[in-house]
Amino acid sequence: xxxxxxxxxxxxxxxxxxxxxxxxxxxxxxxxxxxxxxxxxxxxxxxxxxxxxxxxxxxxxxxxxxxxxxxxxxxxxxxxxxxxxxxxxxxxxxxxxxxxxxxxxxxxxxxxxxxxxxxxxxxxxxxxxxxxxxxxxxxxxxxxxxxxxxxxxxxxxxxxxxxxxxxxxxxxxxxxxxxxxxxxxxxxxxxxxxxxxxxxxxxxxxxxxxxxxxxxxxxxxxxxxxxxxxxxxxxxxxxxxxxxxxxxxxxxxxxxxxxxxxxxxxxxxxxxxxxxxxxxxxxxxxxxxxxxxxxxxxxxxxxxxxxxxxxxxxxxxxxxxxxxxxxxxxxxxxxxxxxxxxxxxxxxxxxxxxxxxxxxxxxxxxxxxx
Numbered sequence: 001x002x003x004x005x006x007x008x009x010x011x012x013x014x015x016x017x018x019x020x021x022x023x024x025x026x027x028x029x030x031x032x033x034x035x036x037x038x039x040x041x042x043x044x045x046x047x048x049x050x051x052x053x054x055x056x057x058x059x060x061x062x063x064x065x066x067x068x069x070x071x072x073x074x075x076x077x078x079x080x081x082x083x084x085x086x087x088x089x090x091x092x093x094x095x096x097x098x099x100x101x102x103x104x105x106x107x108x109x110x111x112x113x114x115x116x117x118x119x120x121x122x123x124x125x126x127x128x129x130x131x132x133x134x135x136x137x138x139x140x141x142x143x144x145x146x147x148x149x150x151x152x153x154x155x156x157x158x159x160x161x162x163x164x165x166x167x168x169x170x171x172x173x174x175x176x177x178x179x180x181x182x183x184x185x186x187x188x189x190x191x192x193x194x195x196x197x198x199x200x201x202x203x204x205x206x207x208x209x210x211x212x213x214x215x216x217x218x219x220x221x222x223x224x225x226x227x228x229x230x231x232x233x234x235x236x237x238x239x240x241x242x243x244x245x246x247x248x249x250x251x252x253x254x255x256x257x258x259x260x261x262x263x264x265x266x267x268x269x270x271x272x273x274x275x276x277x278x279x280x281x282x283x284x285x286x287x288x289x290x291x292x293x294x295x296x297x298x299x300x301x302x303x304x305x306x307x308x309x310x311x312x313x314x315x316x317x318x319x320x321x322x323x324x325x326x327x328x329x330x331x332x333x334x335x336x337x338x339x340x341x342x343x344x345x346x347x348x349x350x351x352x353x354x355x356x357x358x359x360x361x362x363x364x365x366x367x368x369x370x
Contacts, residue, residue, distance in 0.1 A: 002037040004318050007067035009060070009096075010043040012089060013291025014354075015073025017299065018306035021358030022071055025307060030361050032369075035320060040067065044096070045075025045089035045291075055092030061099055065282070069317040070096065071310060072286035077293040097137055100282040102270035103169070104176045105135040105249065106312070107288060109236075109256035109266060114335040118261030118344045125236060126259050132184065133242045133256055134177040135249025137270055139169045140199070142246050165199045165245065170206040172273070178215040178241035185240035187219045191228040191248055203245065229255050253288060262343040263289035264302030267309035269316055283308040283317045299353045302341040304331055307361055330364035336363075 008023065010016040029035050042060035043051050052104070055075070064070050083089070096102070111119060111129035119126045144162030151157055174190070181188045190207045194200035204222055211220040225229070225248040231238065232255050240253040244252060257266045272282035287305030295301055308331060314324035339360050342351040352360070 001033075001036050003038050004069070005067045006037050006039050006313075007064045007070040008039055008041045009064070009070060010047075010073040011045040011075040011092075011291065012047055012077050013074050013136060013293045013296040014289075014301035015045075015075070015291060016288060017301050017354050018303040019071060019073045019208060020243065021303040021354060021361075022306055022310045025310065025362060025365075028321070028365075034323060034369075035318070044072070044092040046077055046080040046083075049087055053087065055087055055089055056095055061095065064096060064100065064284075066082060068280070068283075069313040070100070070284040071097070071306075071313065073306065074287070074289065074291040075210070076291045077296075079293075083177065089369050093174050094142065096284060097270060098143070100270075100284060101138065101196075101272040102284055103136060103273070104173055105133075105137040105253075106180070106269045106271065106360050107133040107135060107249075107253040107256070107266065109253075109260055111132065111260045112265075112332055112335050114332075114338075115261045115265070115344055117346070119259055121233065121236075121259060129237055129259060131239045131242065131256065132180060132237065133244070133249060133252060133253045133296060134173065135353065136165075136169065136243075136245050137249075137347065138139050138246075139165050140246030146272055148223065149366045154224045159218040163197065163199050163247070165202060165317070167202070167206055170203050171210060174207045174210045174243060175214070176271075177241050178211065181218050181241045182215075185219070186217060187240040189221045189223050191223050191225040191242055191244040191252065193225050193248075194222075195224060198337060199245070207243070225252065227298045228252060232256055232259065238246055257288050262302060263287075264305050264341065264343045265308075266305050267312055268313040269309070271316065281317070283313065285313045285317075300351070301343050301354045302343050303358050303363070304341075306343075326368045327361075330361050330368055333368070335361045335362040 010019040040063045044056050111126040116123045116127040141161050141163040144164035148158045192200035192203040194204045257263045266288040270284045311324045311327040314320040345351040
């Protein structure tokens with residue numbers, strides 16, 4: 001049996017609590033002989049800064065590069081608001097994405113039938129929702145240079161962030177979206193702002209060409225990013241796969257998250273380029289939610305997004321698709337049973353804690369595999 005190398009980076013806030021549930025699940029899988037894992041645990045974010053003054057160490061980065069998959073919790077919090085920009089907790093996450101070459105971020109938004117009433121939208125708008133946002137992750141305004149705050153001669157300050165994209169960057173993320181659409185509803189919506197941004201003009205041009213030349217059987221729709229946000233709230237089930245840039249993907253995926261009832265429900269996968277020799281990709285898996293410092297340490301965080309992220313790792317990185325499908329089914333079974341954490345509980349409903357929800361998912365998985 002092959003041993004899968006996992007790098008666990010819990011980070012800050014509720015990160016350690018939700019990653020602990022993945023560790024519990026990994027040990028359960030091993031105990032039943034379903035797979036073998038070698039785990040490395042490393043600091044990242046504010047925890048790493050407190051320990052050694054950097055958001056991630058070179059040694060931790062090397063271990064991440066050598067892993068089959070990185071499981072990431074969350075970073076940041078008000079404790080580190082005054083930390084220099086280059087050492088802020090989020091710098092650890094950005095370095096992981098950049099050094100691993102994780103250019104494609106996959107964020108599914110699935111509304112489980114049992115949670116349709118937890119959405120802020122009417123049940124008929126979200127019941128059965130299953131869409132996928134494909135976000136470009138290593139370009140755009142988060143990485144473009146110059147990026148600076150300068151003091152002008154008159155004493156005023158000027159801040160600059162640069163939105164930058166090249167043809168190859170757009171080409172490769174578009175192809176990921178079209179390939180995934182082939183396995184789904186064969187429909188892609190490309191979101192940009194070509195009406196006011198030159199990067200949007202290029203994005204529109206490249207995505208259109210890729211579809212015409214290589215994916216003529218995939219339906220392509222172009223939508224302005226602000227309109228896409230509105231349409232997600234107005235009629236979300238019109239979309240299947242949405243491909244967009246780094247900034248708009250960050251925003252649109254959070255909008256999509258709330259359609260499902262809670263940020264605590266949504267997983268994500270960040271993938272690099274396929275290795276021609278092995279066919280494998282560098283990959284990192286993380287919940288869409290942030291560090292939630294207001295509830296950190298209380299044992300009430302929803303671990304489902306993190307557990308489902310591990311499910312994506314089983315599928316995309318570890319070659320265990322059947323186990324991944326069983327895990328997805330176990331999550332649905334738990335929710336159908338009425339068990340809830342506080343973020344998706346209805347008024348008056350007794351909510352369970354993080355550890356209890358993790359135990360329930362494992363118990364449901366055991367029943368499915370019996």
